[in-house]
Amino acid sequence: MAPWILVAILAVSGAVSLGLLYNSLIVLPREMHRVYRETLLSLALLVESKQPSAKGHCERVADLSLRIGRAIRLSMADQHILEYAALMHDVGKVGVRADVLNKEGPLTPEEQQELQLHTLHSAAILDEISGEGLREMAELVGWHETPWEEVATGARLKRLVGVLAVAEAWDTLTHGRAYEAPLSAEEAKGRLLRGVGTLYCEEAVEALFAVTGIPGLLPELERVGGLA
C-alpha cells in the first residue's frame, strides 16, 4: 500500500483532532464564560429591580472592575472571577427589606445594620456554589466592603478585592444612593484619595484614574502620602 495515502489520512485526522482540541481548550471556556456572565447578570438585574435607585449599578461596577483589572494586567482567569464577583456583589440585597433599600431619609441604626448585613447574605448565597473559579468569587464578595488594610486573604485575591472595592466605591460615589446625592468626579476623587492605603488599594485607585481618564494623579498622591 502506498505510504503517502496513510500520511494523508494521518494529516486529515490530525487536523480534525486539533480542531476538536481547539474547541475544548479555547472555544468551550469562552462559551462557558459567556453563559455564566449572562446567568449572573440576569439574577443581578432581578435583585436590582427591588431597588430602583440602584439601576445599572452591578453592570457598571462589573464593567469598571474589568477595565481596572485589564489595566493592572490581571490574568484572564482572575478577570473572570472579578467580573462574576462584581455582578454578584449586591445579590444579598434580596434578603434586605425593600423599605430599607428604598428609604430616602437617613437610616436608623437598626436599618443601617440590616442594610450592612447584605454583604453577609451575598457571601452566604454565593457560598453554596462550588466549582473552581466560583468559590473564589464568594470570598471576593465577602471581603469587598472591608477596609483594604484589614482584608486578610492571599496576595492574589487581595488584589482582586482591592479592584472590586474601588470600582464599587467609585460607582456609588458618582451615582449616589437613595439617601445620598451623587458627587462630582472631582469630589469623588478626593474621597478616594483620602482613603488610599487604608480604605482603598493604591494600585487599583491609580488604575481607576488611568482608565477613567482623570489627570493629575501622581502629584496629589504624593501630597497625601499615598506613594512612599
Next chain:
Amino acid sequence: MSSDRVRKALEGLVVLGGVLALGSGINNGGLSHVPLAAVFVFVAALSVAFLLPFPMGMAGTSVHSVDFPISFSVLLLFGPTTAGLMSAATCWIAPVRLGRAGMQPWFLWMLVVNASTTILSTFAAGFAFEHLGGVFFEVKVGSASLLPALLAACTLICVHVVLMSADLALRMSSPVLRTALQTLCFSLPSSMLLTPFSLVIACFYPTSGVLALVPFLLPLFAAWHWMTKQSREWDLYRQTVEMLGHAMHRFHQYTSAHEEAVADFSVRIARKMQLPPETIIYLRYAGLLHDIGKIAWGERLLDKSTPLSPEEIATIRRHPNDSADCISRMRHFAPIVPWVRHHHERFDGGGYPDRLAGDGIPMGAAIITVADSFHAMQSPERPYKRPLTAQEALEEVQRCSGTQFNPQVADALALVVAEMT
C-alpha cells in the same frame, strides 16, 4: 405471559448459537494466526472507544460507545472468531459502567445475551464478507474488497439490531418490527459513517502495524476530551443555577421547598404523559425557577394575610412575566421561558398574563400550573384555609379540570398520586 416465554426461548437460542459459533470457530483454527500483541492493542483500543459522553447542553449528557470501527476492523483483519471473542470480551464495559443495577442474576444474564448477540452478528458479517469475495487480512484501497466490506458492515448492524430489538420488544411488549426499524434508522447511518475508519485500519495494519490505529484513535481522544470537558462544565453550570435559585429563594418566606416540590411533581406528571426526555429535563428547571421573579418583591406582597392594594395585585399578576424576563436573559433556558410566562393561565382562558386558553397554553406551562396548585393546596401556610391531604388536593384539581386545569394533565396527576399511595 406467552411473550415472556418467547423471549426466554429466543434468548436461549441466541446464547446457544453464540457459543456454538465461537466454539466451532476456535475448533477450526480461527484464532491460530493472530499475534498476541495485536490482541492487546485492539482490546485496549476497543475499551477506550466505549462511553463517549455526548453533551446536549442543558439537557444533560447521552453516552454512546464508538467501538464499531475497531471491532469491525478486527473482523476484516483476523476473521469472525477473533472479532467475536474480542467483542464478547469487551461488550460488557458499557452496560456495567452505565447500569446501576449491581451484579444481579438478570443483569448478568443480560450481559451474556448481549455478548452472544454480538458474536452471532459478527459471524453473520464474516460469512457475508467471505461469500461476497472478500479475503481477511487482504483489504485493499479501491480493490474488490471495498464493496464486500461495506455490505458486511450492513449485515453486522442489521443482524445485531434485529436480535436486540426483538429481545427489547418482547421485554417491553411493544411491536418488534417497529422497534427494529426505529433503531435501524439511527444506528445504520451512524455505523456507515464510521465504516471508513475500519477500512483504513484494515488496509494499513498489515503494512504499518499499530500506526494504522492512529487516524482513528487521535480524533477519538480529542473528541473524548472535548465532550467530557463539555459535559462536566454543563453539570457544573446546572448545579450553579440550582444552588443560586435555592439560595435566593431562602431569603424569602416563600421557601425553596415549594419550588423543589413543583419541579418534582412536574417531572412525574410529564413522565406519566410520556413526554420526550429532553422536555422532562427542562421541566425540572422550569419548576425550580417558575417563581424566581418573586424574589424582587417587597415583603408586604409575600405576607398574604393583609388585603392588597390594586397596584400590589398588579405586581402579583406581573410575576410570571418578571420570572420569564429574568430567565429569557439566559440563552440556554430558552425552551422554558414560555412555560414560566404562562404558568398562571387557566384552561378556560381566564388566567393571566395573556389569557391564553386550551391548547394555546404550552403543555409545560399547563403541567407547572397543576403541580404548583396541587402542592400549594397541601401547604400549611395557607391563610384562612386548612391544608388539604394529597387525596383531597387531587379531588380539587379534578373538580377544576377543564376549567382551571388542562384535563390531560389532571388525569396524569391522578396516576402520579395513585402511585404515591
